[in-house]
Structure formats: structure tokens, C-alpha cells
Amino acid sequence: MIKKPITAIVLGAGMRGAFAYAPYAIAHPDELDIVGVAEPDPVRRGRFVSAHDIPPNHVFESWEPLFNQPKFADVIINTTQDQMHYASTMAALEAGYDVLLEKPITNTLEETIQLVKKAEENGRLLQICHVLRYTNFFSTLHDIIKSGRLGDIVNVSHRENVRYTHMAHSFVRGSWRNSVESSPMILAKCCHDLDILQWNMGQRVTQLQSFGSLIHFRPENAPPDATDRCTAPCPAADQCPFDARRYYLNPKHIGWLQKITNSPDPKGAEDALQNGPYGRCVYACDNDVVDHQTVNMQFEGGATAVLTMQGHSHDESRTMRYDGTRATLRGLFDYGTGSIEIHDHLTDEVEIIDVPPAESGHGGGDMGIIEGFVKAARGDIQALTSARESLESHLLAFAAEESRLTHRVIDMNDYRSI
Secondary structure, X not given: OOOOOXXXXXXXXXXXXXXXXXXXHXXXXXXXXXXXEEOOOXXXXXXXXXXXXXXXXXXXXXXXXXXXXXXOOOEEEEOOOHHHHHHHHHHHHHOOXXXXXXXXXXXXXXXXXXHHHHHHHHOOOEEEOOHHHHOHHHHHHHHHHHHOXXXXXXEEEEEEEEEHHHHHHHHHHOOOOOOOOOOOHHHHOOHHHHHHHHHHHOOOEEEEEEEEEOOOOOHHHOOOOOOOEOOOOOOOHHHOOOOHHHHHOOHHHHHHHOOOOOOOOHHHHHHHHHHOHHHEOOXXXXXXXXXXXXXXXXXXXXXXXXXXXXXXXXXXXXXEEEXXXXXEEEEEEOOOOEEEEEEEOOOOOEEEEEEOOOOOOHHHHHHHHHHHHHHHHHOXXXXXXXXXXXXXXXXXXXXXXXXXXXXXXXXXHHHHOO
């Protein structure tokens, strides 16, 4: 029997909603049909409506009015900002929709737990966009670890290397700069990494301790002659790695320019830098999230792991090392391609595994998560990143931020009972 495509409504037609996930419907119209959208920006909304041929009565300027109508789709793809996740997803679950929700689930511990419980109480699928599980690289890594090739894992070192330009864009000038308005950086950026760690280890963390702070992007570190905006012009621009004009006006960074303006031409770029948040000096913003943090963890079986997140990297990558009783694995994931080395302890031979190039963003995870969600919504498979499965990584992130702020070791068994 031929199955009808899953029908979907997208909340938020920004970079994730419009360009990461929605293209799956165009490439696979027999599997996914987008029939509604809620987006406050008129330009983004108009483009999305045209791309997916959405009727006027299914187009909304915000998510709230959507739920005043009877249910008119199977699922909702929720890519709103972090602080909007709870209310919009709760409304969707109560209205009977299955939901694919961008990470993090929410930016508070209490609301995160409430959403997981609501989905289970209502019998709805709530899947979280932990896209790394759907990449060629991390699925290959997971299979190697689970095969026993490395023996028993004793220690893990995992690094989230955030390129300095990404740090400045997202976590100093951008939407995730302030923990009150969005989320702590360890949650916003590293719930992915914490999810991968506990998935690979197959065990829960028993104790956790975290350290970190905001060292560099502070007013006192500004050059003496720096101006509040990079468009002043700033006398310090020639020696500043974070000069907004040098970055956003460079043609090779057109992808980042499209994130700050709907008109990525010289006039639109100039207007965005003159008047928007992305033209601000990185030393004169209202940012408070860390620019580096470590999380030390002990697992149930006694193995230990260290997660390092830092925003002063020359490249955007994740690097890792798994030391087992039979072999050591070293990995590099750089979003396009990746490589894995296995150093055998018995033979001293080194096996090199080249991971196939990605065909979509996040190392192929963006298309992978949508494909998996559609199959799960149809009942063909179990969701790999259900809300219950993804809850553990969020608990670890919230615990890490509490540890960082209170300077204490967190007993995760006690923490899970909150």
C-alpha cells in the first residue's frame, strides 16, 4: 500500500526551519508535505510560502493563532527560539500534533521535564533535533564502540571546538549571547556532545563537575581606541580578528551574511551592520555566556570523560579520543568530512577509516533527522532521539551549569530525582 506523505507545519522559517529541514519536503514530496507556516518576518514568511505553495489560510505571523484552528496537519517542525520552545510545543502536543523540536528542548530544567512528561501522557511523538546521531561520522563511531573493537572504554576526551567567528556571531553578538534571554552555552551548544557521549557509553553519568567562565569578550579587553560599532569606522579594526565588516562583507562568508539580513547585497549588508546587533563591537555587547567550559564526568562502570567546549578555535570541529582496553580511537569531525584512527594495542597497527562526505548540513545530520522523524511519525521505526532519550543530555547540561556556578560536584542520581 502506498503511504501518503506526512503533512507538516513549520514554526519559524529562519535558517534551521527554511534551509536545514524544509528542503527535505522539496526533495521527497512523496514523504513530506509542508502545508503551514508561522513566521513573524514578512520576507522570510513570503519566501517560505512561495517555496512550499502554502495556502493563505495556513500562513501565520506567530505560532499562537495557529492553534485556534482545528488540527490540519500530522506534525509540527518547531524551530523557534529557545525561550519559545516550551509554550509552542506544549500547545502543539495538547492539540494532538507529533513534534520535531530543535534543540535544546527548553532553556529551563523544569520546563524540559514537563514537556517530556506531556508528550508521554498524551501519547505523542516528541523528537529532538540531536542531528549528530544521524551523521555518517557519529553513526560509524558508535558502531565501532559498540562492536567491542576498543575493548572496555576507560577514558574519553571530547572537544567541541567553536571557531572564533562562530563564537562572535552566535554567542557574543547573536541570539545565544545571553543566558537569560536564550540558554547557557553548555546547553545551547553541547547538549549535542553530551548526547553523543552518553549514547556511545551506554551508561549514565553518576558524578559531574564543571568549570568555565567568560574570559575574553568583556569591556575591559577592548582596544583603547575601539568604538562601540565596527562601522564607526573603528581605528582598531585592522588588528581585530572580530571586525564585523571584514567578516560579513567577505564574499566567501555569504552564508553568514544571509543569517543577519534578508538582503545579502552591499546595501543590505551595510544596513545590517550599521543598525543591527551584528555590527556591534564584541567588547561592547550584552553577552554573559562563557567562552570556554569543561565538564568532568564519571560513568556507572567507572569510566571517566572530559568534555571541553571553547570558542577560540581556528576551525569549526569536534575532536575526540576514546581509550579502551584493546585499542585507542582518535576522531575528527569537521562537518564536511571526517576521519577515524584505531590504534590496536596488541599489534600496534593503525587502521584509518575515512568517513564519506556529507550531503547536507551538520555532516549529513540535517537531512538524516528529517528522514528519521518522518519514518517515526509513520510508525515505521522508533525515534532515535525521542524526548525521553534526549532528556539525559539536557540533565547533564543543566547540572554542568549548576556545578560551574556553585563550584560543587553534582551527584547525578540525586539530580535526576528533582
